[in-house]
Amino acid sequence: MKRRKKDKTVKRKKESATVKEKVARMLEIPEEIVSDRPKITTVGRKEVFIENYRGIIEFTNEIVRINSNYGIITITGKNMKIREITNEDIIITGDIDNIDYVV
């Protein structure tokens, strides 16, 4: 079991700064508030938070695929559950092996 978190190099949408983001950067507002880019936070191997997602595509115990503006985020592992899901964020728990971006 190897663990890796791929850098956000593969993108569906060209990730260039929009006017909105430029203004936000100038005013020193955290970018994730204004941008539609997903923010993924992992806590140990048990929890993954994803903010700014668009919807879930697939959900089983072994794989969760989540749609975002910049590609599909695929999380693989075992005994995975969605602890909480709202319009803005999703919390996935379980024994997580992989977090991937798929175009």
Place this chain on the structure above:
Amino acid sequence: MFLIRLWHYFKGYVIIIVSGFSVEKFINICTRRQILLWDIERLSPTEVTMKMSIRGFKNARSAARKSRCRVRIKEKKGLPYIIWKYKRRKGFVIGLVAFAVLIYLMTSIIWSIEITGNYNINTDVLMEQLNGMGIFRGATKRSIDPKYVADTLMLKNRELAWTGVEIKGTKLLITVREGIEPPVVIPVEQPCNVVAKRDGIIISIMAKNGLTLVKEGDTVKKGQVLISGVLESIHPEFGSKQVHAMGEVLARTWYEAEKEVPVKKINRIKTGLEWNKYSVYFLDFRIRLPSGNNPFELYETGIVDKAPVIGNRFKLPFGLIIEKHYELKEEEQVLDQEQARELAHKMAMDKILEMVPKEAEIVDQQMQVITAEGREYIQVTVECTENIAIQKEIGGN
């Protein structure tokens, strides 16, 4: 996390099982409609279980139709469901309310009154004064103002030096302290004599002020001036000077008592028969239970209070009172001389001890048998040493 769970519990939620081929779609539609979902778990390729708030569940119906999923409730959880369940049990709710009200009422009245610290004042007297103020067992706590009660008791009883009134739970504790009444003192500026309190023979005389008129060994009578406050000058033309005489006069005094020697003694013996009178009480209300009439002519009573007790000390304010009547019979006992004399002596001594003042010291005691008119008497004489000095105003009675 715990707080969120508690919040969900208060708001109420349902555990549902969603089955279909596009459960993900159902979840997406729900989230888009601002329905909070949590603890989503896949059970089988076509079934998913999740938790959802009650409000959300109402909106989820159409989402299920849209995503062609079947939704069924596995379990309803939370406070709203419990309340809904108990809403129909009216008796239960009434009982709950009645319980709360009863507890409140029961704890807002005085169940017992305890008076401590009184030696000379009778407890019943104090209790009666309390009753006069509207304080009795069963009175509401709110109507009692401890300060007012303490002040009133102090004003009504001059003997009290201090009074503490405290409401402890359902108990009214009244603690009093009795003061010693100050002796009648003649002011120092006023001239006075020292006179004898009672008859006796002077042992010693010590004048702190004034002129001693008697000396050791003198026999004095009650009221006789021992230390004079009038000082005569050796030169009669200067007249006399009056002073405040003071002093201590120790004297030997006698106390005497006589008792007839009894020939026989009447003993009262329990026959062993007993008859009980029962009554139940609640606070100060007492109800006699029918138990017939007292069959005995000569009897002795004892009261047994059977109240349930919680712990060692807390007596509940209701219970059963049993008045036990024991039948007695009189038996005459002929006493022999020795026994009879001893009895008479004891009775005489008791009588003397009542007369002897506390501060006097008993030095000697004598017993004498007197025979007169065919009867025997025991005469007991007690010799004491005591201070017989007492101040008295000059010219007063």
